[in-house]
Amino acid sequence: MIRRFWAGSGLRVTDTTRPFAKRARPAARAANRQGFVPADAAREAEAMKVPGLPARIAAAHIIADVAHGGHRLDECFSPLAVPARLTGLAPRDVALVRSIATTALRRLGVIRKALSILLEKGLPRQAARLEWPLIAGAAQILFLDAADHAAVDLAVRAARLEPKSAGFAGLVNAVLRNLQRRREEFLELAASGEFDAPPWMAQRWRRTYGEAAARAISAMHMMEPPLDLSCKSDAEGWAERLGGVLLPTGSVRLVERTPIAELDGYRDGEWWVQDAAAALPARFLAAKADERVLDMCAAPGGKTAQLALSGARVVALDRSAERLKLLAANLNRLKLHAEIAVSDATGFSASPFDAILVDAPCSATGTIRRHPDVPWTKKPGDIEGLASIQAKMLDRAATLVRPGGRIVYCTCSLEPEEGELQIAAFLRRNPDFRREPLEPRKDMVPAEFVNEDGDMRTLPTMLPHAEPRLAGVDGFFASRIVRRE
Numbered sequence: 466m467i468r469r470f471w472a473g474s475g476l477r478v479t480d481t482t483r484p485f486a487k488r489a490r491p492a493a494r495a496a497n498r499q500g501f502v503p504a505d506a507a508r509e510a511e512a513m514k515v516p517g518l519p520a521r522i523a524a525a526h527i528i529a530d531v532a533h534g535g536h537r538l539d540e541c542f543s544p545l546a547v548p549a550r551l552t553g554l555a556p557r558d559v560a561l562v563r564s565i566a567t568t569a570l571r572r573l574g575v576i577r578k579a580l581s582i583l584l585e586k587g588l589p590r591q592a593a594r595l596e597w598p599l600i601a602g603a604a605q606i607l608f609l610d611a612a613d614h615a616a617v618d619l620a621v622r623a624a625r626l627e628p629k630s631a632g633f634a635g636l637v638n639a640v641l642r643n644l645q646r647r648r649e650e651f652l653e654l655a656a657s658g659e660f661d662a663p664p665w666m667a668q669r670w671r672r673t674y675g676e677a678a679a680r681a682i683s684a685m686h687m688m689e690p691p692l693d694l695s696c697k698s699d700a701e702g703w704a705e706r707l708g709g710v711l712l713p714t715g716s717v718r719l720v721e722r723t724p725i726a727e728l729d730g731y732r733d734g735e736w737w738v739q740d741a742a743a744a745l746p747a748r749f750l751a752a753k754a755d756e757r758v759l760d761m762c763a764a765p766g767g768k769t770a771q772l773a774l775s776g777a778r779v780v781a782l783d784r785s786a787e788r789l790k791l792l793a794a795n796l797n798r799l800k801l802h803a804e805i806a807v808s809d810a811t812g813f814s815a816s817p818f819d820a821i822l823v824d825a826p827c828s829a830t831g832t833i834r835r836h837p838d839v840p841w842t843k844k845p846g847d848i849e850g851l852a853s854i855q856a857k858m859l860d861r862a863a864t865l866v867r868p869g870g871r872i873v874y875c876t877c878s879l880e881p882e883e884g885e886l887q888i889a890a891f892l893r894r895n896p897d898f899r900r901e902p903l904e905p906r907k908d909m910v911p912a913e914f915v916n917e918d919g920d921m922r923t924l925p926t927m928l929p930h931a932e933p934r935l936a937g938v939d940g941f942f943a944s945r946i947v948r949r950e
């Protein structure tokens with residue numbers, strides 16, 4: 466059986482954006498929708514006693530939920546996640562699941578390529594679900610410190626649990642053992658960077674930023690990002706207390722892996738987690754005490770906290786009531802206040818605001834270091850759809866700001882349609898607005914972040930550091946525009 470399906474010889478050029486398993490028919494695909502599912506409850510209960518197996522199975526499920534089901538990785542780890550994959554797991558196992566799933570998604574392109582080389586003819590249709598434990602196993606063997614034999618053994622046990630794929634457990638064993646033997650070859654393939662992002666996405670970055678910069682961006686996406694904090698006050702003091710560094714932007718940067726809630730100052734609401742680039746757009750609004758400010762896409766509230774800290778009267782608007790609950794909890798911990806409104810921003814009306822922040826929903830391609838699921842859950846057509854929503858939001862903001870008032874528009878995207886081109890089109894449509902260019906010194910933004918139009922454009926390659934774990938920022942765009950008097 467192994468010989469029939471597993472042919473380790475010969476390279477085949479494959480489109481690595483597609484799963485290497487043969488395409489299932491629609492009915493089979495519907496059955497697979499939940500990913501890899503052990504069906505027999507009694508055998509599953511018995512198997513769950515094998516140390517490490519429940520975590521490996523949960524990781525395989527979550528990889529499938531993201532790469533096949535389109536779920537966001539973060540959501541899979543929420544207590545409200547549907548389907549719930551982490552029920553009954555100890556915190557240590559949850560951490561292992563997170564590590565396997567995050568690594569597998571960060572390296573999904575090259576893992577799929579390696580498996581397509583090893584499984585020249587793809588997986589047989591009946592065993593299509595084995596794609597996920599294979600990917601989880603490969604992530605451990607190639608990129609994590611886990612013992613190889615445990616990764617192989619547990620993937621084989623996971624395969625045996627599912628009646629349809631049980632007969633292919635030997636195939637899983639053979640593929641992963643071969644992967645282990647050819648590790649150096651596949652690590653070289655990984656180092657080439659050729660498979661780090663779906664081709665359509667990588668091609669966009671090459672077009673926008675050039676070949677070398679696009680490669681460097683992809684290389685940064687393979688790195689675990691540091692943890693950045695925005696402090697209510699005394700950032701220098703907090704950097705020292707938490708063993709971090711104070712960045713030129715004013716954020717505190719840690720490489721610490723301590724759970725956030727256990728860090729000094731968390732419970733007292735002295736700081737919140739916010740990428741260093743994400744901390745800048747709200748600052749460009751320069752909100753003053755008692756000004757009326759609208760945060761148009763506010764949840765979970767990182768930028769609302771900055772605006773509230775200035776003493777402004779902030780309305781925190783978001784379409785998602787669920788996410789606004791998070792915002793309320795965050796503000797509560799920080800002892801900050803904002804008025805909360807659940808509404809679709811494109812239809813929102815109110816009396817005029819002095820200043821508006823439009824932190825619009827976007828493709829989030831600037832945050833791939835933090836969210837390695839983004840390349841595998843986005844489709845090429847998404848960018849056009851998001852750009853159209855962003856344009857509607859900007860046009861709505863234009864009607865809500867007083868003459869002389871300002872708008873800061875931002876997205877955590879690397880795509881010009883959601884940044885540079887979006888603002889250029891807005892200014893063409895709205896001659897009663899002008900851009901107010903950012904000034905590095907006055908706006909306290911590194912000159913390297915400001916483009917020739919006076920907008921902020923950050924890339925993950927910026928803010929380099931001799932210690933690679935301290936380098937980089939999210940890819941962000943921000944522009945400040947003012948309504949003429």
Ligand SMILES: C[S@@+](CC[C@H](N)C(=O)[O-])C[C@H]1O[C@@H](n2cnc3c(N)ncnc32)[C@H](O)[C@@H]1O
Nearest residue numbers: 762763764765766767768783784785809810824
């Ligand atoms: C980039 S996130 C905002 C992050 C937030 N500003 C922060 O700093 O924590 C975008 C937000 O837009 C919200 N959103 C999406 N479409 C919306 C709409 N039509 N109206 C209002 N909010 C919307 C989403 O629910 C999401 O919370």
